[in-house]
Amino acid sequence: MLEGRALTVRRSTPRLWLSASWLALISLAAIFAPLVAPHDPLAQDLFAARLPPAWAEGADPAYLLGTDSLGRDVLTRIIFGARIALTVALVAGLATAIIGSTLGLLAGYLRGWVDLVISRIVDIWLAFPPVLFAILLIAVLGTGLSSIIIAIIVIDWTRFCRVVRAEALNQSAMDYVTSAKVAGRTRLSTMWREIGPNVLPTICVLLTIEMGIAVIVEAILSFVNLSISTDAPTWGGMIAEGRTSIHQAWWVLVFPLIVLFLTVLSFSQLGEGLKDRFDPVLR
Amino acid sequence: MNLVRIIIVRLATTIVTLLGAAVIVFFVIRVVPGNPIAMMLPPGATDADIARLTALYGLDKSIPEQFVIWLTRALQGDFGTSISLRQPVMPLVLGRLPATLELSIFALVLAVMIGGTMALTGTRFRGTRTEAGIDVANGVGLSIPDFLWALVLILLFGVLVPVFYVSGRISPSLDLPFVTQFYVFESLVRLRFDLWWDLLKHMFMPALALAIPLAAIIGQLLKQSLKETMHLDYVVLARTKGYGENHVILFEALRNAVLPTLTLVGVQFTFLIGGTVIIERLFSYEGLGNMAIDAVINRDLPLIQGIVIVFALLFTVINLVVDMTYAFLNPRLRHA
Numbered sequence: 001m002l003e004g005r006a007l008t009v010r011r012s013t014p015r016l017w018l019s020a021s022w023l024a025l026i027s028l029a030a031i032f033a034p035l036v037a038p039h040d041p042l043a044q045d046l047f048a049a050r051l052p053p054a055w056a057e058g059a060d061p062a063y064l065l066g067t068d069s070l071g072r073d074v075l076t077r078i079i080f081g082a083r084i085a086l087t088v089a090l091v092a093g094l095a096t097a098i099i100g101s102t103l104g105l106l107a108g109y110l111r112g113w114v115d116l117v118i119s120r121i122v123d124i125w126l127a128f129p130p131v132l133f134a135i136l137l138i139a140v141l142g143t144g145l146s147s148i149i150i151a152i153i154v155i156d157w158t159r160f161c162r163v164v165r166a167e168a169l170n171q172s173a174m175d176y177v178t179s180a181k182v183a184g185r186t187r188l189s190t191m192w193r194e195i196g197p198n199v200l201p202t203i204c205v206l207l208t209i210e211m212g213i214a215v216i217v218e219a220i221l222s223f224v225n226l227s228i229s230t231d232a233p234t235w236g237g238m239i240a241e242g243r244t245s246i247h248q249a250w251w252v253l254v255f256p257l258i259v260l261f262l263t264v265l266s267f268s269q270l271g272e273g274l275k276d277r278f279d280p281v282l283r
Numbered sequence: 284m285n286l287v288r289i290i291i292v293r294l295a296t297t298i299v300t301l302l303g304a305a306v307i308v309f310f311v312i313r314v315v316p317g318n319p320i321a322m323m324l325p326p327g328a329t330d331a332d333i334a335r336l337t338a339l340y341g342l343d344k345s346i347p348e349q350f351v352i353w354l355t356r357a358l359q360g361d362f363g364t365s366i367s368l369r370q371p372v373m374p375l376v377l378g379r380l381p382a383t384l385e386l387s388i389f390a391l392v393l394a395v396m397i398g399g400t401m402a403l404t405g406t407r408f409r410g411t412r413t414e415a416g417i418d419v420a421n422g423v424g425l426s427i428p429d430f431l432w433a434l435v436l437i438l439l440f441g442v443l444v445p446v447f448y449v450s451g452r453i454s455p456s457l458d459l460p461f462v463t464q465f466y467v468f469e470s471l472v473r474l475r476f477d478l479w480w481d482l483l484k485h486m487f488m489p490a491l492a493l494a495i496p497l498a499a500i501i502g503q504l505l506k507q508s509l510k511e512t513m514h515l516d517y518v519v520l521a522r523t524k525g526y527g528e529n530h531v532i533l534f535e536a537l538r539n540a541v542l543p544t545l546t547l548v549g550v551q552f553t554f555l556i557g558g559t560v561i562i563e564r565l566f567s568y569e570g571l572g573n574m575a576i577d578a579v580i581n582r583d584l585p586l587i588q589g590i591v592i593v594f595a596l597l598f599t600v601i602n603l604v605v606d607m608t609y610a611f612l613n614p615r616l617r618h619a
Contacts (some may be wrong), residue, residue, distance in 0.1 A: 120296070121303070123300045124303035124307065132557075132572070224564065224576055243437070243565075257434055268426035
């Protein structure tokens, strides 16, 4: 058993760094998109439609990863797509974490009818297929960046709520919580100052995983054409377009897919790596 | 006594959940912008036409009134008429449900087979490079959701090496003798193995995409429990009796290690079914999920309601069955 643990720790370090570096690269590209992107993400050039990547035959070296059916540069759209994907990941991830964790803390620590009500709502939420729920919410809210973020928050708060509630239930039974009560702290102050910091590592791990999920949800919604405008450079929108022209222009699907794959993998591996770091048994 | 109480409480919460789901779906859908009635009529329809059709679909009453009428009818199995397809909702939904169920069950079987093989192989070769490789594969399988696996599979086996179908449920050129919508099951009963094989070839890619994340979860959890079981006295005893490693794992350790995985599979199965919504879309598979996305795009309120309620019913029933099975299998509850 001990060797197994040592192995996990050794393996987790490069994993942590690799995923963090990829996410840093993508973030930098997103922040400095207008500076690093070689073209305009919306500029169409029908004379340069479906050009293959620069190293293939018949390519134009000005378009490193080729162009789509409207002659838009694939690399540029991937870079600008990172802006939308990471904005959704950050804003939706954080908001989901805050709302879900607060409700989970309240349910797990206060128990009683608060727990009963919150747990029933979580049960109801689990009865819906999340993708269908998301699509339905977008139909209600209308397309656009803020609608996507709201839809993710509305659907995914239960993920944090369930885990944090269970953790808070465990922590409440511990001696330090009892001593905080004996020392005369109020219930809310105990919850925030004593239990809160102890569930924070768990929340951080969940948050990185949630950010990966948010990127995927955005891609799925763009894929069914319900994300932002059809013109906007989103990874999911590019994949949807690439899916239809897969036999004529594979690069329109393949490059955004690789970037999306690596980004989601990195978020999740970062979470796993952090879990190993935080876990006192492993440390 | 204890068990009976647990069952009653569990049934009550199931009913509360379903009722809550019905309320939420009903009210969320009422705030959908856009007038579905206006979309149904040809341009140039008079106000009187609109009013007549609105009354026909009951959309002229107040929202609480509409809810009571809708719920009463829904309890009798009447979910109204689809606005875009102009047919009763329930037969439409029930016509598509078998396709989704067959896909989900096939995916579950694949997940158990792949995950089980990974866990057993990893246990058999523990501490070697094989186990390390399986751990990495499980890690990647877990991190990437079904939507991305589907795209990867379409690219690899639909385009690069086109060996599997990546679109539809069955080849359109085939003559279909089916009377039910359970094509896979019925083709077996009719001994039409040609149709059965065609169906399986269509289902394989979408089912695999759905199965990979679950297979990784099963692989990880089952391997963990097997590892713990391998150190128990009775397993050590079996080994000292001279049984080979394969026999010990398959016939001694597996039996005791499998229960935690089984409970998890039950819960995860609902997530897998939820995944069919987008996977069916990607593979143009004629199931309930594909119909649901069309219904949302067409603002077909009665159809959306019917589909979401059927999904909710399916999910809560599966969760109920899993919990009940667990309660019956758990000796502490059974003998209390």
